[in-house]
């Protein structure tokens with residue numbers, strides 16, 4: 209047989225164009241994409257009449273909690289959820305126990321994840337200030353996608369959990385780095401040529417304001433938001449940009465939530481600095497007003513903000529300030545997410561709803577399918593150095609595809625999620641535009657919502 213799989217009559221979607229063509233797969237790679245049917249038999253043929261075929265979608269921001277907090281989520285479940293939601297590659301966050309803080313732990317984590325991966329995966333490395341500044345070069349050589357820094361967070365010395373509300377004098381805690389420490393980390397990352405990706409919220413400001421707000425005795429969303437305002441994001445982004453200008457580091461701002469943050473990034477980009485940024489569905493589809501109906505499930509850090517922030521984020525998608533959209537999949541258990549808004553942990557499931565929500569935005573006319581191919585595939589692949597292995601529909605690229613049915617409708621239901629945790633802000637959301645097949649290096653991992661295989665995913669490293 210000449211071809212392993214022929215997917216015929218579909219509509220190919222790239223950031224540049226949409227056109228009818230047939231896809232030929234051989235040996236896990238794209239063998240040809242042709243508007244004419246080619247000679248030769250295929251072992252398997254799929255008719256994609258009426259469907260759109262996108263380059264495999266990538267979620268660059270996933271916390272699978274494996275190892276460490278596997279009672280909340282693990283890599284088996286998060287990658288199953290990814291496959292169910294049309295994602296062919298995820299980039300796994302390094303705040304695990306042990307963390308991905310040196311080459312040895314990178315290898316151990318790679319072994320741990322490989323046996324459980326339903327989709328391909330890249331791995332972030334973590335920056336822990338003085339504790340691992342000397343390990344970053346080796347970690348880079350091991351193959352990390354980039355380096356993550358939880359700016360302003362302290363870290364528990366025993367289990368490497370993030371501590372959001374660090375207070376001086378806490379025991380067994382790695383305190384947040386001071387600005388000089390961050391500057392030195394950025395210098396070290398600049399030498400690797402990789403990205404320094406920041407969680408951008410100023411902890412001094414947050415601690416001060418949060419203490420004041422807690423004293424009011426109130427715990428409604430507006431009060432909690434007043435303790436963790438947009439200013440915190442803007443201040444850290446500004447500091448990051450200033451240091452990136454000095455050090456030449458490729459700065460990537462994670463999960464941008466505010467108008468002010470977006471504007472600071474846009475300005476630095478216009479000045480020609482290599483600053484990139486992402487935002488997430490919760491900031492694009494929710495506002496403070498949704499808290500009344502959704503409740504603490506929607507608590508994430510940074511917090512979801514106001515309508516004017518959401519409007520500016522959409523503008524940032526349109527004007528290219530944001531190169532990508534990702535989920536910040538950060539599950540906690542249902543029990544943990546119940547209670548006082550001050551104390552419930554931040555984060556929720558997202559990897560399975562990322563693509564459906566973005567496709568629904570296409571159906572609503574907010575963006576185009578070609579923009580989805582850019583924001584969820586080609587742009588992240590290029591930015592993190594895995595293009596054209598990933599994010600591309602050229603012959604020779606990995607045969608990763610997300611096939612979508614833009615006429616299909618569904619309702620997101622918490623009980624249907626494939627994650628261990630079922631915490632989502634989108635329970636009951638009506639979606640038009642659904643991923644109906646997830647193909648990873650030629651293997652159909654999901655079809656019509658059913659997971660068809662066990663773990664087939666492998667590591668992807670920057671080229």
Ligand code: NCD
Pocket residue numbers: 271303370407507508509510536538539554555556
């Ligand atoms: C993240 C998590 O729980 O890992 N939570 C979140 O709300 N985004 C960590 C973080 O980025 O704060």
